[in-house]
Amino acid sequence: MSSFSFNLIKTDTQSKARVGVLNTPHGVIETPIFMPVGTQASVKGVNQQDLANRIKAQIILANTYHVFLRPGLDVLQHAGGIHNFINWQKPMLTDSGGFQVFSLSDIRKIKEEGVEFRSHLDGRKLFFTPEFAVDVQRTIGADIFMAFDECPPYPCDYNYAKNSMHLTHRWLDRCFNRYNQTEGLYEYEQALFPIVQGSVYKDLRTQSAEYIASKNAIGNAIGGLSVGESHEQMYEITDLVCQILPENKPRYLMGVGTPENILECIALGVDMFDCVMPTRNARHGFIFTSEGVINIKNQKWEKDFTPLDNQFTPEYSKAYVKHLIKCNEILGAQIASLQNLSFYLWLVTEARKHITAGDFTSWKTQILSVITRRL
Amino acid sequence: MSSFSFNLIKTDTQSKARVGVLNTPHGVIETPIFMPVGTQASVKGVNQQDLANRIKAQIILANTYHVFLRPGLDVLQHAGGIHNFINWQKPMLTDSGGFQVFSLSDIRKIKEEGVEFRSHLDGRKLFFTPEFAVDVQRTIGADIFMAFDECPPYPCDYNYAKNSMHLTHRWLDRCFNRYNQTEGLYEYEQALFPIVQGSVYKDLRTQSAEYIASKNAIGNAIGGLSVGESHEQMYEITDLVCQILPENKPRYLMGVGTPENILECIALGVDMFDCVMPTRNARHGFIFTSEGVINIKNQKWEKDFTPLDNQFTPEYSKAYVKHLIKCNEILGAQIASLQNLSFYLWLVTEARKHITAGDFTSWKTQILSVITRRL
Numbered sequence: 001m002s003s004f005s006f007n008l009i010k011t012d013t014q015s016k017a018r019v020g021v022l023n024t025p026h027g028v029i030e031t032p033i034f035m036p037v038g039t040q041a042s043v044k045g046v047n048q049q050d051l052a053n054r055i056k057a058q059i060i061l062a063n064t065y066h067v068f069l070r071p072g073l074d075v076l077q078h079a080g081g082i083h084n085f086i087n088w089q090k091p092m093l094t095d096s097g098g099f100q101v102f103s104l105s106d107i108r109k110i111k112e113e114g115v116e117f118r119s120h121l122d123g124r125k126l127f128f129t130p131e132f133a134v135d136v137q138r139t140i141g142a143d144i145f146m147a148f149d150e151c152p153p154y155p156c157d158y159n160y161a162k163n164s165m166h167l168t169h170r171w172l173d174r175c176f177n178r179y180n181q182t183e184g185l186y187e188y189e190q191a192l193f194p195i196v197q198g199s200v201y202k203d204l205r206t207q208s209a210e211y212i213a214s215k216n217a218i219g220n221a222i223g224g225l226s227v228g229e230s231h232e233q234m235y236e237i238t239d240l241v242c243q244i245l246p247e248n249k250p251r252y253l254m255g256v257g258t259p260e261n262i263l264e265c266i267a268l269g270v271d272m273f274d275c276v277m278p279t280r281n282a283r284h285g286f287i288f289t290s291e292g293v294i295n296i297k298n299q300k301w302e303k304d305f306t307p308l309d310n311q312f313t314p315e316y317s318k319a320y321v322k323h324l325i326k327c328n329e330i331l332g333a334q335i336a337s338l339q340n341l342s343f344y345l346w347l348v349t350e351a352r353k354h355i356t357a358g359d360f361t362s363w364k365t366q367i368l369s370v371i372t373r374r375l
Numbered sequence: 376m377s378s379f380s381f382n383l384i385k386t387d388t389q390s391k392a393r394v395g396v397l398n399t400p401h402g403v404i405e406t407p408i409f410m411p412v413g414t415q416a417s418v419k420g421v422n423q424q425d426l427a428n429r430i431k432a433q434i435i436l437a438n439t440y441h442v443f444l445r446p447g448l449d450v451l452q453h454a455g456g457i458h459n460f461i462n463w464q465k466p467m468l469t470d471s472g473g474f475q476v477f478s479l480s481d482i483r484k485i486k487e488e489g490v491e492f493r494s495h496l497d498g499r500k501l502f503f504t505p506e507f508a509v510d511v512q513r514t515i516g517a518d519i520f521m522a523f524d525e526c527p528p529y530p531c532d533y534n535y536a537k538n539s540m541h542l543t544h545r546w547l548d549r550c551f552n553r554y555n556q557t558e559g560l561y562e563y564e565q566a567l568f569p570i571v572q573g574s575v576y577k578d579l580r581t582q583s584a585e586y587i588a589s590k591n592a593i594g595n596a597i598g599g600l601s602v603g604e605s606h607e608q609m610y611e612i613t614d615l616v617c618q619i620l621p622e623n624k625p626r627y628l629m630g631v632g633t634p635e636n637i638l639e640c641i642a643l644g645v646d647m648f649d650c651v652m653p654t655r656n657a658r659h660g661f662i663f664t665s666e667g668v669i670n671i672k673n674q675k676w677e678k679d680f681t682p683l684d685n686q687f688t689p690e691y692s693k694a695y696v697k698h699l700i701k702c703n704e705i706l707g708a709q710i711a712s713l714q715n716l717s718f719y720l721w722l723v724t725e726a727r728k729h730i731t732a733g734d735f736t737s738w739k740t741q742i743l744s745v746i747t748r749r750l
Binding site (some may be wrong): 031040041042043044045046047070071074075078079080084085086100188195302303305315317319320322323324326327329330331332333335 | 415416417418419421422423424445446449450453454459460461462482540644677678680690691692694697698699701702704705706707709710
């Protein structure tokens with residue numbers, strides 16, 4: 001009997017949006033959900049209490065490549081896994097290092113066997129194979145972990161995309177082999193999610209989604225989007241893939257995106273999202289609020305003593321946060337990150353409520369007109 | 376009837392340590408007290424709720440020079456003063472800019488009339504006079520503000536120290552003249568504290584302390600220490616000055632210091648302290664704990680999963696904080712700053728309890744043997 005189960009509670013009649021509950025060894029995730037990114041085992045600028053209590057995060061991410069380098073597997077294993085290491089007892093997810101195949105393209109070589117990286121810290125050689133990525137993620141110990149894939153760049157010619165997709169599929173078989181031969185190290189089950197690739201080519205995406213669906217995994221992911229293609233292309237591919245991936249399994253769209261991207265992709269049947277945007281934008285002073293978008297560095301906020309957001313950060317005025325961000329004070333990043341993540345979690349929670357209530361589509365139109373305003 | 380009053384509750388019989396209560400327009404300060412430093416209107420890495428609720432800060436500082444430059448007086452005045460601007464309704468104190476006469480010695484010229492600075496941000500000329508320092512601090516609106524002084528360097532020859540002290544005294548008269556001609560801008564009273572100078576020369580310190588005492592101010596400060604002289608010299612001068620400054624007024628030793636400095640100077644009759652050490656050290660991984668001092672970057676903490684400090688930061692292990700500080704994660708600075716400031720406030724609160732209980736001296740010996748250990 002698996003610790004994982006996904007219950008589809010409601011599907012919208014006017015869109016493909018769904019409300020679900022994903023049970024994991026570290027608790028329940030109510031979908032659709034946004035997952036804050038903790039690249040180096042910390043969501044930048046936010047402590048774990050605020051993540052749980054103020055932001056109401058239900059699951060957070062860490063990056064395998066980064067935590068493999070620091071603190072390293074030895075530390076994570078001695079800690080009894082990443083949950084204990086960071087003191088976060090709710091669900092976690094790790095990517096596989098596959099995204100760094102894309103983002104660190106200057107310092108890696110792709111081979112059939114796996115990917116050779118140069119550490120961005122000290123230049124030492126690392127060799128990630130599908131088997132090793134599974135072993136590493138077993139040691140990290142997230143509830144959900146990802147298959148080792150190649151995330152091709154955009155634009156990417158058809159042949160490259162096709163070969164890359166087939167490589168990802170062969171790697172997927174090797175991941176599942178290793179996954180099935182091994183068990184979690186910390187007395188709880190871990191789920192391996194495979195990843196659909198195929199760039200922006202519909203026939204490849206179809207083929208990939210069918211292959212991934214055939215694996216009958218606990219959940220499935222869509223990778224290789226939000227890498228430079230247009231929003232229309234992203235939506236088109238997401239729509240196509242969601243129609244092929246099994247209905248009774250959670251669907252995770254990796255690395256997406258803006259609030260608008262998230263609502264549109266919820267409408268296409270996506271259940272899980274992650275993105276660095278809320279925290280990265282926060283540090284640069286780009287604030288998402290329930291009334292619209294703010295560039296807090298603008299002079300116009302200098303004497304605006306109203307709260308940054310009445311709902312999420314009522315304690316701090318726009319003028320104060322502007323001052324902090326301009327002065328590069330740590331507290332500026334803290335407040336802005338708290339605000340942006342609170343906003344993202346609120347947005348998906350509201351989406352969930354409106355899918356349940358049956359007015360998701362009209363709510364989406366209305367809320368997008370508010371939250372995408374430039375204040 | 377002044378909003379300020381200082382009640383001396385108990386004086387230790389075996390030392391000159393005192394327990395007092397300083398009433399201010401924004402509430403009560405129980406002395407001896409440590410005041411966290413918020414240079415640019417933010418205590419680095421700590422939010423105002425944690426300052427009040429976890430660290431239990433009773434009063435915090437801001438630097439006049441820095442907040443004058445950013446956000447500037449216009450913003451602070453429109454906010455209704457710095458308390459409103461930062462949303463901190465407990466007492467605050469501002470220095471006068473005098474310390475920047477010392478710390479920015481490359482970019483300033485001292486004249487009888489005042490000090491010409493070059494802004495460290497954009498190089499523009501600023502001219503601070505005693506009158507202007509009072510006006511600026513009226514606009515900032517801290518409960519307690521400081522006279523504009525010259526903090527001479529160390530070492531400093533006798534003649535320089537003597538001339539500088541006389542200049543500080545002439546400036547003090549000009550500060551009090553302006554102070555007495557003006558009122559607070561925000562419907563509460565502000566206290567001006569004069570500052571004893573005189574470098575490490577006892578006759579000058581005696582003369583300065585007598586001059587400062589003659590002003591009959593609400594409280595008095597000792598400046599120009601902790602600038603490079605030995606701890607023994609600091610204690611000797613502090614002892615001398617405390618014996619001259621009025622007993623029934625709070626005594627503030629500016630910019631001091633280590634936990635040991637603070638306990639030793641409490642024993643000499645000091646009531647108020649401030650220092651950037653807890654937050655600055657925190658950011659570099661030097662942690663004060665109730666069991667001793669930790670350099671968290673040391674390899675020995677890599678797999679130490681015990682709390683950073685059971686008492687103050689039980690949620691985070693040494694291993695995790697080491698990882699965060701090594702990776703330069705914002706959360707590392709947040710946790711370490713929370714820890715160090717919690718420790719400093721705990722230390723002065725414990726000192727207060729033990730003065731009240733009558734065993735301060737023996738407690739001081741015992742606790743110093745614990746908290747100065749290198750772990």
